Amino acid sequence: MLSQNLLDLKQPTVSAEEFLRNNELANLIQKEVFANILKKKLELSESEMRIWIAGCSTGQEVYSLAILLKETIDSLNESFVMDFKIYATDLDYDSVKIAGAGLYPNTAFENVPSGILNKYFEKKQDFYVAKKSIREHIIFAPHNIAKDPGFHHLDFISCRNVLLYFQPTQQQRIISSFHHSLNENGYLFLGQSGSVGDSKELFHAINKKWKIYVKQEVVERNRSEDAGLHAIQEKSHEEKEIQILNEELAHARERFAILQEKLEKIHMDYEEKYDTLKIDSYHPILFVKGLLQIIKKQEFYKEEYAAAMLKEMNKLELAIENFLMDEQ
Secondary structure, eight states: OOTTSOOOOOOTTSOOOOTTOOHHHHHHIIIIIIHHHHHHHHHTTOOEEEEEEESOTTSHHHHHHHHHHHHHHHTSOTTOOOEEEEEEEESOHHHHHHHHHTEEEGGGGTTSOHHHHHHHEEEETTEEEEOHHHHTTEEEEEOOTTTSOOOOSEEEEEOTTTGGGSOHHHHHHHHHHHHHHEEEEEEEEOOTTOOOTTOTTTEEEEETTTTEEEEOOOOHHHHHHTHHHHHHHHHHHHHHHHHHHHHHHHHHHHHHHHHHHHHHHHHHHTTTTHHHHHHHHHHHHHHHHHHHHHHHHOSSSHHHHHHHHHHHHHHHHHHHHHHHHHHO
């Protein structure tokens, strides 16, 4: 098993998933998830396993899981033949391009045993690139789990620590979509920050710490009886959430405009010393402006953006207050 030989793909320049750094988690996924899926495949004489990694970022989790699965398959009976496909998707197109290239700096492999590293990656100057033997199992694509159709006939879905960025009503629709995408007794991994929320009838938790679930079959008749009412209630609730968020964003724009006016006044009154404040205010201003531009084009993640803008504007206000106090 690979649980003692964890793949730790981390890049200082991107948001690293830091996936499978934990022996407990790696061992759990191998023994309680992959091994069980492969056993059932063998019983059913099936020869392919299908995985979806939703929110793959720059690919560290993807290659880690692919290697973990490949090592699990290779540890079984030599006569056992099992192919696998991994669909790796993310909302951010640039992240998908990085992940698809499979190219990472040497620093990404500090904790990777040389045997695993040389088996699945090839050294290219100061970088390592994923070999065809592991890359050929993975399909990368941009995808929005809140709007785009999901994949089907899946054995395992990883959506690790992603759902918290969506509104509650969107989360429940995504969970329902995952349930529809999974095969009977398929597995769902949400990570420590994830949860199936109010959809507990759809999934049974096999590990509450890491939020790993197995699909539960439900009586379609019972689910459809109140479908119309649920749809109306869900739409009404979502409309209220959107209204609140839009009000918060409108307030954020007004607040940001006031802060910019303050900065302009400070620039005029303290022109010689303004550079010290400019350093502290530069990045928050760019960040907030960027988020406001993104929100114009997208109808999701607004809750995350509102919280992020609030955090950055608090930094900006604090910088202004500290500057003015120093000048008194």
